[in-house]
Structure formats: C-alpha cells, structure tokens
Amino acid sequence: MASDAEVIGTNRHEPSYLDYKGKHSGIKGWLLSTDHKRIGILYMIGILTFFFVGVFLGFLMRLELIAPGETIVSAETYNQLFTLHGVIMIFLFIIPGIPAIFGNFFLPILIGAKDVAFPRLNLFSWYLYLTGGTLALLSIVLPGGPADTGWTFYIPYSVRTGTNVILPLSAAFVLGFSSLLTGLNFITTVHRLRAPGMTWFKMPLSVWSFYATAWVQVLATPIIAITLMLVAIERLLHIGIFDPALGGDPVLYQHLFWIYSHPAVYIMIIPAMGIVSEIIPVFTHRTIFGYKFIAFSSIAIALFGSLVWAHHMFTAGMSDAGQFIFSLLTMIVAIPSAIKVFNWVATLYKGSIDLAAPMLYVLAFIFLFSIGGLTGVMQGVISINIQFHDTAFIVGHFHYVMFGGTGFAMFAAFHYWMPKMFGRMYNRKLAKIAFWFVFIGFNFLYFPMLVMGWLGMPRRYYDYLPQFHPYHLISTIGSWILITGLIIMFYNLFKALRSGPVVTEKNMWGGETLEWQIDTPPIHENFTEIPVIEERPYMYKDNDPPVEKEETV
Amino acid sequence: MSANTIVHAEVHVHRDDIGARLGMWLFLFTELILFGGMFIVYSVYRFTYPEEFHLAAQELNTIIGTLNTIILLTSSLTMAVSIVAIQKNKISLSLFFQFATIFLALFFMVNKYFEWTAKFDHGIYPGSDTLLNESSGQILFFGLYYMMTGLHGLHVIIGIVMIAFMMRFTSKGIVSYDNYVKLENTGLYWHLVDIIWIFLFPLFYLIS
Ligand code: HEM
Ligand SMILES: [Cu+2]
Numbered sequence: 094m095a096s097d098a099e100v101i102g103t104n105r106h107e108p109s110y111l112d113y114k115g116k117h118s119g120i121k122g123w124l125l126s127t128d129h130k131r132i133g134i135l136y137m138i139g140i141l142t143f144f145f146v147g148v149f150l151g152f153l154m155r156l157e158l159i160a161p162g163e164t165i166v167s168a169e170t171y172n173q174l175f176t177l178h179g180v181i182m183i184f185l186f187i188i189p190g191i192p193a194i195f196g197n198f199f200l201p202i203l204i205g206a207k208d209v210a211f212p213r214l215n216l217f218s219w220y221l222y223l224t225g226g227t228l229a230l231l232s233i234v235l236p237g238g239p240a241d242t243g244w245t246f247y248i249p250y251s252v253r254t255g256t257n258v259i260l261p262l263s264a265a266f267v268l269g270f271s272s273l274l275t276g277l278n279f280i281t282t283v284h285r286l287r288a289p290g291m292t293w294f295k296m297p298l299s300v301w302s303f304y305a306t307a308w309v310q311v312l313a314t315p316i317i318a319i320t321l322m323l324v325a326i327e328r329l330l331h332i333g334i335f336d337p338a339l340g341g342d343p344v345l346y347q348h349l350f351w352i353y354s355h356p357a358v359y360i361m362i363i364p365a366m367g368i369v370s371e372i373i374p375v376f377t378h379r380t381i382f383g384y385k386f387i388a389f390s391s392i393a394i395a396l397f398g399s400l401v402w403a404h405h406m407f408t409a410g411m412s413d414a415g416q417f418i419f420s421l422l423t424m425i426v427a428i429p430s431a432i433k434v435f436n437w438v439a440t441l442y443k444g445s446i447d448l449a450a451p452m453l454y455v456l457a458f459i460f461l462f463s464i465g466g467l468t469g470v471m472q473g474v475i476s477i478n479i480q481f482h483d484t485a486f487i488v489g490h491f492h493y494v495m496f497g498g499t500g501f502a503m504f505a506a507f508h509y510w511m512p513k514m515f516g517r518m519y520n521r522k523l524a525k526i527a528f529w530f531v532f533i534g535f536n537f538l539y540f541p542m543l544v545m546g547w548l549g550m551p552r553r554y555y556d557y558l559p560q561f562h563p564y565h566l567i568s569t570i571g572s573w574i575l576i577t578g579l580i581i582m583f584y585n586l587f588k589a590l591r592s593g594p595v596v597t598e599k600n601m602w603g604g605e606t607l608e609w610q611i612d613t614p615p616i617h618e619n620f621t622e623i624p625v626i627e628e629r630p631y632m633y634k635d636n637d638p639p640v641e642k643e644e645t646v
Numbered sequence: 647m648s649a650n651t652i653v654h655a656e657v658h659v660h661r662d663d664i665g666a667r668l669g670m671w672l673f674l675f676t677e678l679i680l681f682g683g684m685f686i687v688y689s690v691y692r693f694t695y696p697e698e699f700h701l702a703a704q705e706l707n708t709i710i711g712t713l714n715t716i717i718l719l720t721s722s723l724t725m726a727v728s729i730v731a732i733q734k735n736k737i738s739l740s741l742f743f744q745f746a747t748i749f750l751a752l753f754f755m756v757n758k759y760f761e762w763t764a765k766f767d768h769g770i771y772p773g774s775d776t777l778l779n780e781s782s783g784q785i786l787f788f789g790l791y792y793m794m795t796g797l798h799g800l801h802v803i804i805g806i807v808m809i810a811f812m813m814r815f816t817s818k819g820i821v822s823y824d825n826y827v828k829l830e831n832t833g834l835y836w837h838l839v840d841i842i843w844i845f846l847f848p849l850f851y852l853i854s
Pocket of ligand 2: 354401
C-alpha cells in the first residue's frame with residue numbers, strides 16, 4: 094500500500110513497544126504509559142475481565158432457568174443477576190469493546206500515525222473506565238446489594254427500590270465520559286494525523302467505522318450522562334423531574350434514555366462492521382466490493398440511527414403519527430446495514446476463501462448479524478412489536494446482534510490481530526475447534542429464546558410455565574456448549590501469549606493495510622519513518638495467496 | 647520480541663494547535679448537548695405547567711440574576727482581553743486580566759451562594775416540606791432551577807480552576823505569545839459557560 098514497503102519499520106534496532114523502556118519501567122511503564130498500543134492492551138485486560146464476570150452471571154441465570162420454579166436463586170437475586178449482567182455487558186464490555194481495544198491499538202497505525210492526537214487524555218479515559226468498573230462492582234458488596242432495576246433503570250422503580258442504584262448509575266455516567274473522550278480523541282486523530290497521501294478514500298474501512306462511531310459517542314453520550322445523573326439526583330434529593338408522584342414524567346425518562354441507548358447499539362455494531370470489512374478482503378484475497386458504499390453506509394447508520402429511539406417505547410403510549418414515523422425510520426435504518434452485508438457477500442463471491450479462524454468468526458458474524466438484524470426489523474412493525482415487547486424474543490434478538498454480531502467480530506479481531514500485537518501465534522487448529530463450540534452453543538442458547546418469546550415467554554422472569562420447559566432446557570445446555578467454547582478459545586489465546594511460536598514475519602496473513610508493513614510486534618512509535626500513501630487499501634492485484642501459508646503449529 | 651532494549655531519552659514533542667482547538671470544539675459540543683438534554687426537560691415541563699412556572703419564577707430575585715449576567719458577560723470580556731494581551735507578549739497584562747476573570751467568577755459564585763441560601767431559609771429546596779406542599783409545576787420548576795443553575799455553577803468552578811492553572815502556566819512561560827492554545831481553549835470554555843447562563847437567565851428569571 095505504501096510506496097516502498099521495505100523502508101517502513103525494518104529497523105530491527107528499535108525495541109518493540111513491549112520491550113520499550115521509557116520514563117517508567119515495570120508495571121508503572123504500563124500504568125503511566127501514554128502509548129496508544131499499551132493503553133489498548135490495558136483496555137483489553139479490563140474489558141476481558143468484565144466479560145468473564147458477565148458470562149459467569151449469564152451462566153448462573155441460565156442455570157436458574159433450567160427447570161420451572163426456584164432452582165438456584167430467588168426471584169430477587171435473579172433480578173439483580175440480569176441487571177448486573179446487563180450493566181457489565183453493555184457499559185463495560187460491548188460499548189468500549191472494539192474501539193477501546195483495537196481502535197486504540199490500530200487506528201493510529203492504520204492511518205500512518207505515531208499515536209492518537211491526545212495521548213494523555215487517552216490514558217485518562219482508561220482510568221475513567223477503571224473507576225466506572227470499580228463503582229459497578231462496589232454495588233455488589235455494599236449494603237443494599239446490587240441494583241435490581243434492569244440495565245435500563247426505568248423510573249419509577251429505580252427511585253423506589255432499596256438496592257444500590259446510585260452506584261451503577263454513576264458507573265454508567267463515568268464510563269460514558271470515558272467513551273466520549275475516546276471518541277473525541279479518535280475524531281481529532283483522523284482529522285489531523287493521517288499520513289501524507291492518506292486521503293479520506295484511501296483510509297481503511299475500519300478507520301471509517303471508528304470515525305463514524307466516534308461521532309456517535311461524542312454526540313449521544315452527553316444525553317445519557319445527564320439523564321442518569323438526573324435519576325441519581327432524583328433518588329437523593331427528590332427533585333421530581335421524572336418522579337410521577339411529584340409531577341414528573343417517567344416516559345420522558347424513557348425518551349431521553351433511548352435517545353442515547355439506541356445510537357449506542359451503533360457504537361457497538363459499526364466498529365464490528367469495520368473489522369469485518371477489514372478481514373474479508375484479506376482472507377478472500379480480493380479487493381473489497383463497494384468501498385464507498387461501505388464507508389458511507391457507516392455514516393448513514395450513524396445519522397439515521399439517531400432518529401429511531403422511540404421504537405423501544407411503542408407500548409409506552411405514543412401518538413399514531415409518532416408510531417408510524419418511528420416504525421418507518423426503523424425500517425429505513427436497516428438499509429445501510431443491508432448494503433454492507435450485500436457488499437461483503439459480493440466480495441466473497443468467487444474469492445479464494447481461506448477458512449482461517451478470523452474468517453470463520455467473520456462468516457458467523459454475517460450469519461448471526463443477519464438473524465439479529467432481521468428480527469430487529471420485525472420489531473419495527475408495530476403490530477408485531479406489541480406482541481413481542483418484553484418477551485424472550487427481544488432477549489434473543491439483542492444477543493444475536495450484540496453477541497453474535499459485535500462479540501463475534503471482536504473474537505475475529507482477536508484471532509486476526511493478536512499475532513501482530515504480541516508476536517506470538519496461537520494454535521490454529523484449536524482455534525477452529527473453539528469456534529465450532531462457540532458458534533453451535535450460541536445458536537442452541539439463543540434460538541430457543543426467539544421461539545419461546547414468540548410463544549409468549551416474558552423476559553426478566555426467573556420462573557415460567559411448564560410448556561416452556563423444553564426450550565429453556567435446550568437454551569441452558571447451549572450455554573454450557575458456548576462457555577466450553579469460550580474457555581477453549583481464551584485458553585488457546587492466553588497460552589499463545591506465554592508459549593506460542595514466535596512470529597516475526599510482518600505480514601502473517603497477507604494483508605494490504607499499513608499494520609502489516611511494520612514490525613511484529615510494532616516498535617514504540619510504530620513507524621521509523623512516516624509512510625507516504627499512494628494506493629487505495631485492499632489492492633489485491635491478483636488472486637494469489639500472498640505469503641506462504643505454512644502451519645506454524 | 648527483540649532482545650536489545652534501548653533506553654529512550656528524547657521525549658517526543660508533538661504540537662498541533664489546530665488539533666487542540668478541534669478537540670476543544672468537540673468537547674464544547676458535548677457540553678452543549680449535555681445542557682441541551684436539560685433544556686429539553688425544561689421545555690417539556692414549561693409546556694405542561696405554564697401557569698405554575700410563571701408563579702414560581704416570581705420567587706426568584708431578578709436583581710441578583712441581572713447582576714450575575716452582567717458579571718459573567720464582563721468576565722468573558724476580560725478573558726478575551728487576556729488572550730489578546732498574551733498574543734502581544736504582554737505577560738503581566740494577560741495575568742492581570744486572567745485574575746480579573748477569576749475574581750468576577752468568584753463574585754458570581756458568592757451571589758449565587760446568597761441567592762440559594764435565601765431560598766433555603768424560605769424552605770424552598772428539593773424535597774422540602776414547603777415545596778412538597780406546592781403544586782407539581784412549582785416542584786418541577788425549582789427542581790430544574792437547582793439542577794440547571796447548580797450544574798452551571800459547577801462549570802463556573804471548573805472554569806475558575808482552569809484559569810488558575812493558566813495563570814500558573816503563563817507566569818512559568820508555558821503559555822506564551824507563540825504558544826497560547828491552552829489559554830485560548832480555556833477562553834473558549836469560559837465563553838461557553840457564559841453562553842449557557844445567557845439562556846438560563848431568561849428561562850428562569852424573566853418568565854414571571
Ligand atoms: C455466555 C454468555 C451469555 C449468557 C449465558 C447470557 C444470558 C442472558 C440471560 C439468561 C439474560 C436474562 C434474560 C431475562 O431473563 O430477561 C440475559 C440478559 C441480557 N444480556 Fe446476556 N448472556 C450472555 C452474554 C451476553 C453478552 C455478550 C451481552 C452483550 C454484549 C449480553 C447482554 C445482555 C443484556 C443487555 C441483557 C438484558 C439485561 C436486562 O434485562 O436488564 N449478554 N443474558
Ligand atoms: Cu433501538
């Protein structure tokens with residue numbers, strides 16, 4: 094992609110960012126480092142830790158639901174479980190997720206920069222993340238116990254309940270600022286730090302997606318910040334703003350909540366789409382089909398996505414005109430997502446597809462995200478929505494989108510970029526085995542939810558009527574398969590970090606973006622010389638597998 | 647991973663004033679949206695309870711409000727002048743005007759303090775018995791009043807701290823005639839604080 098690949102980062106006298114010794118060394122060299130790559134890894138540690146906690150809580154919930162009646166936890170505990178699970182998975186795992194880990198690590202590299210625009214602010218964001226996470230966990234141990242409101246904190250219950258609601262609220266508030274500052278940093282980085290010759294349409298597609306996401310982060314987050322703060326203050330001081338007993342309007346809370354939280358689903362999914370657009374050309378050895386369509390559809394999703402929030406509230410009381418408009422807009426917003434799917438499939442067509450682990454996860458993404466997306470469009474239809482509202486169908490739908498979509502894209506990114514980040518290769522065969530466990534387990538876990546939701550199983554219930562038992566049983570068994578897969582997957586990745594074969598090859602997959610032209614692992618400031626970009630990304634001139642593809646394991 | 651590790655002494659200096667300004671503008675955007683959320687809530691309830699808002703607003707002291715508006719407007723001016731001064735390399739003049747800005751900001755906060763405590767003495771504060779006996783519209787008016795002016799006051803305090811840092815930077819030469827983007831950004835922030843007040847003032851004080 095750059096004019097002369099040989100001069101970039103070949104200077105082997107420079108230590109990698111992992112060995113680099115700056116002002117501080119040891120653990121301080123990490124905790125005080127402003128290197129975007131180290132911060133990316135700090136985020137990775139935090140985000141994965143919370144992911145494991147969240148998965149464990151999900152596992153407990155599924156166990157409770159294995160049979161009707163009280164199985165392992167009481168109704169109250171179940172309420173606290175799904176709330177904590179939701180808060181952790183949303184605010185601590187999936188929203189920061191891809192941008193905070195891979196955006197931090199790769200965005201500057203992909204545009205040929207040495208770091209983000211505001212490195213110190215970047216480190217500060219991580220500390221905010223850590224603070225938010227701590228606040229969320231504190232609610233477990235403090236008297237009152239974790240909140241039982243659901244991750245949506247709907248008023249008036251969130252003002253009346255005796256559990257610790259203020260802690261998760263302030264956690265979400267602080268995490269919001271962390272996310273907002275990351276967004277601000279990325280926008281400025283993309284505007285100011287692109288290497289010479291890297292025009293907008295020469296940017297890799299993941300950069301486009303990080304850029305679009307950053308705008309959503311900056312524009313939507315303040316609304317949720319102030320809204321959640323108002324709920325906390327409502328609890329503390331009884332200002333009455335949302336409390337119906339004092340004249341406030343709880344539906345207004347729902348509007349403000351979803352004005353952020355619907356765009357937030359695009360904060361989750363757009364970066365995932367960027368990852369997919371990055372991996373597909375590499376493992377099909379083809380130029381991406383419809384580059385501009387994919388780039389602009391990210392922006393279109395970001396724009397339309399901010400206008401559809403009220404589809405979460407069709408049953409909360411709304412004028413017919415409002416219902417009609419929000420229903421229509423919801424269906425329109427599916428179009429840019431579908432454009433992406435068609436372009437990806439068109440890229441696959443006649444490509445020489447290499448079914449390595451990253452590609453498997455990407456293919457699974459397309460499949461699962463399509464199910465998630467289509468079930469989403471279904472709920473945009475008001476008559477169906479009224480039937481499905483607050484049923485297990487919704488739970489199935491959003492797990493397909495968030496976990497099957499963003500989660501799988503993140504797993505793809507791990508398998509794609511980890512060798513670059515750490516200079517170690519995982520066991521590729523084991524990675525594929527793990528994939529099949531995860532993929533099959535996932536569908537066993539969540540597809541029954543779609544079916545039983547259709548049949549009337551409500552969400553957020555720890556108990557159910559006997560006719561739903563078979564579905565719940567299958568779903569719980571699915572969760573065991575899925576979690577087995579996750580254990581194999583992360584065992585494989587972590588083991589690679591310690592004892593996997595060392596990779597020094599710069600371009601282990603035959604990618605055409607800038608990260609594959611610098612050292613593995615990258616040196617401290619990525620490039621010894623800032624590259625000059627002359628070609629568009631993904632310019633595969635022929636259909637040949639570029640580098641020799643020997644199994645290193 | 648390569649075995650040889652070199653200790654790097656040189657610090658990477660990177661300066662991008664346009665980038666810094668862009669970052670600040672984005673941040674101000676988020677602040678506007680943050681207050682925008684509150685203004686949405688305000689307008690919803692103003693339309694729901696027009697009479698009660700009208701009545702409740704009579705409780706506010708328009709004189710203090712006007713005074714505070716003048717103070718903040720003046721402080722925006724002194725802030726702007728301090729930036730012009732630094733551009734002309736007049737360091738002590740710039741310091742003087744930065745100090746004047748802090749002084750005016752403190753003055754604003756003192757007024758605010760007296761205004762709030764006077765209300766408290768009348769038993770008007772969130773959750774008070776007096777207030778809870780009033781109509782919903784009045785409860786909401788004062789709820790919003792305390793929330794919004796309180797949040798604004800918090801921004802004033804943050805502004806004071808920021809300007810204090812700028813005075814330190816200016817006297818140490820970190821902010822200078824050829825590198826004043828920090829002071830400029832602080833100025834932008836301060837103008838935002840001012841602008842928000844310009845909206846708060848009529849919405850609370852002048853609707854009676
Ligand atoms: C092994 C993994 C997981 C399992 C077993 C699991 C299971 C569950 C279960 C049983 C519920 C409660 C359904 C109900 O009673 O209403 C739930 C809710 C939820 N899950 Fe998961 N989940 C997993 C992973 C994830 C991931 C990766 C995400 C996000 C990316 C996520 C986000 C949520 C959210 C937002 C809720 C709603 C909480 C609420 O109702 O307030 N989950 N999950
Ligand atoms: Cu939505």
